[in-house]
Amino acid sequence: xxxxxxxxxxxxxxxxxxxxxxxxxxxxxxxxxxxxxxxxxxxxxxxxxxxxxxxxxxxxxxxxxxxxxxxxxxxxxxxxxxxxxxxxxxxxxxxxxxxxxxxxxxxxxxx
Numbered sequence: 001x002x003x004x005x006x007x008x009x010x011x012x013x014x015x016x017x018x019x020x021x022x023x024x025x026x027x028x029x030x031x032x033x034x035x036x037x038x039x040x041x042x043x044x045x046x047x048x049x050x051x052x053x054x055x056x057x058x059x060x061x062x063x064x065x066x067x068x069x070x071x072x073x074x075x076x077x078x079x080x081x082x083x084x085x086x087x088x089x090x091x092x093x094x095x096x097x098x099x100x101x102x103x104x105x106x107x108x109x110x111x
Contacts, residue, residue: 003063004089004097009073009082010041010054016078017055023076024059029069031103034058060089062104 007030011017014035021033037055044050061069070084089097 004092004100005061005063005066006087006089007059007061007066007069007073008085008087009057009059009077010039011057012052012054012078014038014055017057020073020076021057021059024069024072027068027072028104028106029065029072030059030061031100032060060100062101065104 009020011020014037017035017037021035024030024033035055035057038053039056040051041054042049042051059069066086073082073084
């Protein structure tokens with residue numbers, strides 16, 4: 001049985017969020033990407049406290065797609081050190097989780 005996860009990342013703008021969400025979904029690295037925001041982030045960067053308006057992406061996928069998803073995000077992200085946090089989904093609707101597994105199946109794997 002698949003292990004399901006939600007991956008979180010943040011981006012600078014709505015446009016960057018939409019482009020990243022679309023590329024992740026088109027690559028079948030996620031069944032769904034939700035974009036939330038704007039949010040305000042306060043964080044340390046290069047010895048200084050920074051504050052920025054960002055968008056947060058919530059990416060629903062399976063654990064076996066994580067390595068490819070992380071590489072995809074890093075290759076297309078505007079930040080030097082993008083947030084990539086993985087949260088396990090310990091329970092959920094069986095129908096929804098089955099859909100996540102089906103939509104993130106490797107393209108070369110037949111149903």
